[in-house]
Amino acid sequence: MSDGTITIDGRPVPFDKGDTIIKAAYEAGIEIPHYCWHPGLSAPANCRMCLVEIEPPPGRDPLTLDILRWDAEKNDYVPTKKVKLLPACQQACSEGLSVKSDTSAEVDTARHAVQEFLLLNHPVDCPICDQAGECKLQDYWLEHQSSKKRMSEEPVHKPKGVVFGETIIYDAERCIMCTRCIRVSDEVAKDPVLDMRERGNRNEIVLSPGRTLDHNYSLMTEHVCPVGALTSSHFRFKARVWFLRSGDTVCQGCATGCSAHLDYDPRDNTAYRYRPRDNKAVNGYWMCDVGMLSYPEAHEARIERARVHGKDAELVDAIAQAKKLFSSHASDPSRIAIVLGARHSNEDNQALARVAKIYLGATHFYLSRRKDGHADDILMVADRNSNAAGVHEIARNLGLGDVRSLADLVRDIAALRIDFVISLGADIDGDESEAMDQLRRVKGFVAIAAHEGPLAKAAHVVLPAASWAESPGTYVNRNGIAQITEGVLKPRGDAHPAWQLVIALTRALGYEVGWKKRGDLQAGEAAQ
């Protein structure tokens, strides 16, 4: 519920108490041009791009400034008045405020002037700049300036290619001193490692003495940089952004499940980077470096071909082999172990869990998950699995009982209680060598996995699953928020969505499964 309404160019825009004009406009989907303002950061109002005209209350004169304006007839400057413009990122909203943004000639002039000023010393090295194509200087030049540079002097030259840290390279010539990167370090990462030195055209961003930009949110400085001053050493010179397409996805780095854009090149079917996707309920506007740099998981250490006893095989042959291995599974369902995957989507787990409960009658359920990592108190949590909460929810809804750890599975195999294993995912979070010894002793072991891991090494039959980037799926984060990823990449090699492999495997074992589409699996557990 909003606390009032302002008008921007005649359009009513609701606002909450304490909102600035630019924030209210942003929430309403109206763009007021800006460089230094960011919805997730404080507003220093130093770029002056968001200047707007605020109409005076009825019966009052507008705020004006005394200026000298060039008069061509008199061939001299004449004193005159002009409307005083206010930065939309500082001016708070109040009921009935009327703002002129795109409809004011004064604002147009101001934007043109600010844009020209910011480009005064810009090197215009767009050909070698990674930001080209998504640069605000380019966009706003086209929108608000579209004129040639009037200054004929050589622009001021400043350091280029300064290495700030392992992830970030800084170019002072391109920098417009919006201080977003400084504020990200101060306010998001809580590590004030960046600052600004000198003044005017010698201004540049510097590191604290003796430091490098090494906090876990360093790539956010690059993400917020509206120009090409900060570039990521991982993305640097790898791709041109106009070749990239973008899909909505969920970061698989930890149980926070940050909303992200996965930028990929459809021509070579390769992911090139993550960008955080605004989602107030999950990650706000940010992602940590560990998550940002986890995009190569879309193609690294992938299982692309089916395997039978460690040798590559056709998918049909692998499934036939699985059928052979599982020929005696029906005699005692309690000897079947089902390993659900904490890094697989709800659909994949749903398929395996339902098959296990309804057709196989399995009673032992375990969870394959990655080892815990370290956590920060910002976004990253220790649980490195994207969907552990989702698996537990499915287990609860289907009444599977306890979903135990893989260490329990190893103990159960050692106690000769398990003969058959079907696993989703290939991760072991406990002691690997002991687990491998035990897992090799079972009669039949089928692993359905997207990535290489100890379970895939131990399994008799490995079926290649599509990754989160290749097939749409639902992931539930640690706070129980479900998000859907888009499958934007084409599955590599023989990979198929894991739920399809589960269905194929079930059919091979002689059961007719009712569902065919992903929607059948989402439709709710009550259906089957």
Next chain:
Amino acid sequence: MATDNMTWTKAASKTPVPTHTIARPSRTLGVQSYVPELLKGTALTMRHFFTNAKERLLGQKRDPVLDNFEGGITTIEYPEERRIYPERFRGLHRLTVRADDSPRCVACLCCSTACPAQCIHIEPAEYADGDERRGYERFPAAFVIDELRCVFCGFCVEACPCDAIRMDTGLHPVPYDSRDQFIYDKTQLLALTAPDGTRRTDNARHEPGDPTHPGLSRDHDAH
């Protein structure tokens, strides 16, 4: 198969096509023996033979290219003789170089973006730290043009912000005997020159010694 209801074919005309009859040539003894015509033809051939022989011996041979602008037909002896191409003829591509022999190309991929035939493949790379050309930052590690795919539209030259690619070599790809020979890599493209044999451009911007040269060692306080 054409049918009556095919409206897109022209209907056959009902009126007969107008014709006129050409009289048969007279079959005199001279015509029937072929001898006068044979001599006539031999005479023409021999006249050209002696004219050419005389011109060649005396060094008076006329310029076939200039002759081309006059009436009549002149045969030239390609490939020993070649017509002069117009100044703006778009030939094989070449990559220009800076004064320090580094390619001017910064691998911005504007040319391959503009290319309608998608025949340009570029892999960008970065000059290593400590390299004296580090200031240029980017260079093409690979630059490959498939001249068979190329449609010689010149968009790549138009798109280039660095004057790094030109089509002013005056060459067209000679007929090779396999397709892979039409794939020109960076070394081949850099080796090609303008018709006057030069490899550089007139654009001095960013050359070493020029104030715009992007070197990291520039004195920050000199301004």
